[in-house]
Amino acid sequence: MNRMTRTAPRRNVDEITASRRLRRMRKADWSRRLVQENRLTVDDLIWPIFLIEGENRREEIAAMPGVHRLSVDLAVREAERAAKLGIPAIATFPNVDMSLRDQTGSEILNPDNLINRATRALKDAVPEIGIITDAALDPFTSHGHDGILRDGIIVNDETVDQVAQAALLQAAAGADVIAPSDMMDGRIGAIRDTLDANGFQDVAIMSYATKFASAFYGPYREAIGTQGLLKGDKKTYYIDPANTDEALRETEQDLLEGADMVMVKPGLPYLDIVRRLKDEFAMPTFAYQVSGEYAMIEAAARNGWIDGERAMVESLLAFKRAGCDGILTYFAPRVAELLKA
Numbered sequence: 001m002n003r004m005t006r007t008a009p010r011r012n013v014d015e016i017t018a019s020r021r022l023r024r025m026r027k028a029d030w031s032r033r034l035v036q037e038n039r040l041t042v043d044d045l046i047w048p049i050f051l052i053e054g055e056n057r058r059e060e061i062a063a064m065p066g067v068h069r070l071s072v073d074l075a076v077r078e079a080e081r082a083a084k085l086g087i088p089a090i091a092t093f094p095n096v097d098m099s100l101r102d103q104t105g106s107e108i109l110n111p112d113n114l115i116n117r118a119t120r121a122l123k124d125a126v127p128e129i130g131i132i133t134d135a136a137l138d139p140f141t142s143h144g145h146d147g148i149l150r151d152g153i154i155v156n157d158e159t160v161d162q163v164a165q166a167a168l169l170q171a172a173a174g175a176d177v178i179a180p181s182d183m184m185d186g187r188i189g190a191i192r193d194t195l196d197a198n199g200f201q202d203v204a205i206m207s208y209a210t211k212f213a214s215a216f217y218g219p220y221r222e223a224i225g226t227q228g229l230l231k232g233d234k235k236t237y238y239i240d241p242a243n244t245d246e247a248l249r250e251t252e253q254d255l256l257e258g259a260d261m262v263m264v265k266p267g268l269p270y271l272d273i274v275r276r277l278k279d280e281f282a283m284p285t286f287a288y289q290v291s292g293e294y295a296m297i298e299a300a301a302r303n304g305w306i307d308g309e310r311a312m313v314e315s316l317l318a319f320k321r322a323g324c325d326g327i328l329t330y331f332a333p334r335v336a337e338l339l340k341a
């Protein structure tokens, strides 16, 4: 055999570059699987669910087709299904009866309010699933803001005191993680101190560290019934969508105050923030694929304009690529079913 045909001649960089063929590893399913860098698993999923009063009630949310408000008994049933699918955690959001909403959101301090009753029922029936509760006031206020409104101003410190007390009640009801979404300054430290002083050292805090003043929350406001209530906007407490350094400062502050996990919200339009936070702080990092993101994919899919299933998986994979440890997504049970198949 001719040796010359077996020994490649020395090649210069240009020649090497010219012979590089990236399609080689893409040519077959086996090689694509072998070189896949990121993978979505059921362990990445947190399922946000909506609660309503009553029994055996299940109402579809018009702007979120396929997503329902559930009475506590049905939420328990869904949590059982989620646990069987291997979904690690559920995040609850209440649609509070209008008669219980007021200027200060005082119903959040009722130990037997809808969130706390649901937490007790869920923990009782499905103890193995993590329960994440939000301590923000917006489902409880008559104006739909996340804080106490006085003379047209969302007052920070009074809100923080109330949020910390609400977090304590949520922990006492059995919540595993408190996830305050209100963006008041100092809330993480206040919640940590209050939990620790009352024997709840093991209850974790997931900070909505970087929550942006976004249009993508629209359908959520229908889901919890704050749509018609909200006066003005939330720009005095959520972050300007134009800012990324500020998101870093906010996250640093929340971590110094004791946050165990950080979250970016909304998700897909803010993947640059996810990447920056992960690189900068190396903390457990999550993103919330919010209602408007869900609605866009679902609406296009239901119109036959995109392949909904593929868009769902691709969007969730994008979070993994950006550095997320997990994703809050309304697609959670659907994607879990798909991953199991």
Ligand code: PBG
Binding pocket: 134, 136, 137, 138, 146, 181, 182, 216, 217, 218, 219, 220, 221, 234, 289, 290, 291, 292
């Ligand atoms: C407010 C809150 C919001 C969401 C969860 N809690 C946003 C808002 O109404 O301002 C949004 C979730 C979603 O859009 O899916 N504390």
